[in-house]
Amino acid sequence: MLLTELNVDDLNTLTHFRVERFLHLFATSLPSCLIQLDGHQTLTIHCPSTEIVDDLLDDLEELCDRAWLILGVNALCLYFGEEEVLQTNTYYR
Structure with missing residues (x-):
């Protein structure tokens, strides 16, 4: 038997910390965006302005690497x- 077992609350907390870490890496653009993770392993980012879209597209390779x-x-x-x-x-493989 394991000394500790993860429950749903633990998994939600871990997900929250991962999202917070990801947001921290792109602190100038992502905090104003709506971020969604779905069950199909897709990150959806809803941007409030075209400037933020441009910033994220400029950093696309790093954004994808960090998201993965x-x-x-x-x-x-x-x-x-x-x-x-x-x-x-x-x-990319």
């Missing part, structure tokens, strides 16, 4: 308003 390493997602989607700006894999 920290959050474990396989895809990333950027939205401005209701329009999808980008959909890409987070890893």
Whole structure:
């Protein structure tokens, strides 16, 4: 028997810490965005302005690398308003 077992609250806390770490790495752009993680291992970022979209696109390789390493997602989607700006894999093989 394990000395400690993870429950749903523990998993939610770990997910929260991973998201906070990810946000901290892109502190100039991501805190004003709506971030969603879904069950299909996709990170969706809803941007409030085109300037933020441009900043994220400029850092796309690093954004994808960190999303894959920290959050474990396989895809990333950027939205401005209701329009999808980008959909890409987070890893390159």
